[in-house]
Amino acid sequence: MDQNIIHNLIRKSLNGDLKSFEALIDEYQDQIFRLILGIIKNSETSQEITQDVFIKSWKYLHNYDFGYNFKSWLYKIAVNESLNTLKKTRIFEEYDENIHVIESDIDEIDTFKLNKLNLAIAKLSQDQRIIIQLKHFENFTYKEISQILDVSEKTVKSRLYSARMILRNHVKGN
Incomplete structure (x- = not known):
């Protein structure tokens, strides 16, 4: 999706348009899930964290800097949420060798x-x-x-x- 379209969806989302935010979720959900799964190695936990990423991105969307790539911004949230989960559960010591x-x-x-x-x-x-x-x-x-x-x-x-x-x-x- 073109960055201008993404920025337009973000602006609409900031004005309360949930359909625009849903379009952003549809665009990035699978990519975010794959990233998190690659870190967490647990499908169920990865799904939960993916949801948390989009909840957090909705909550802090007003802090998004339009000079920054939105995908990178989401990935940063995803990595941070994943690492926080690993710290809490200490599952990073058990790496599943079935990498996707x-x-x-x-x-x-x-x-x-x-x-x-x-x-x-x-x-x-x-x-x-x-x-x-x-x-x-x-x-x-x-x-x-x-x-x-x-x-x-x-x-x-x-x-x-x-x-x-x-x-x-x-x-x-x-």
Whole structure:
């Protein structure tokens, strides 16, 4: 959806138009859910957090800065809500090795390599897994990731480099 259309929907939402906000939810709900599921690794909890993200975005929509990408703003809320949930429940220690990969990517990677990659991703730190997901599965830029995670672009690049090296070494069998 074009950024101008999104901003128009936000303005209407700010004026109390629930249909406009529902259109924003329809546009981003699946993407937000996928991101959260990649962090939380539990479908039911991810659904609850996705709802919380949109409730919080409605509540704080008046704080949205129109100079900021709306998708990045939502993703920042989603990451923060996910991390808060992980802190509360401490489920981050139990990583489900059944990572969800976009179906179109499965055709390009054989099952053995995919399993090896999933195991390697499981060994990454939480910060590294989130950055890998934002960069390679959600296609955010370094700048957008830095805004979502509240870290410098240099930190994003460093964490991404480290994560890629770990993945490369694990997949190669080192």
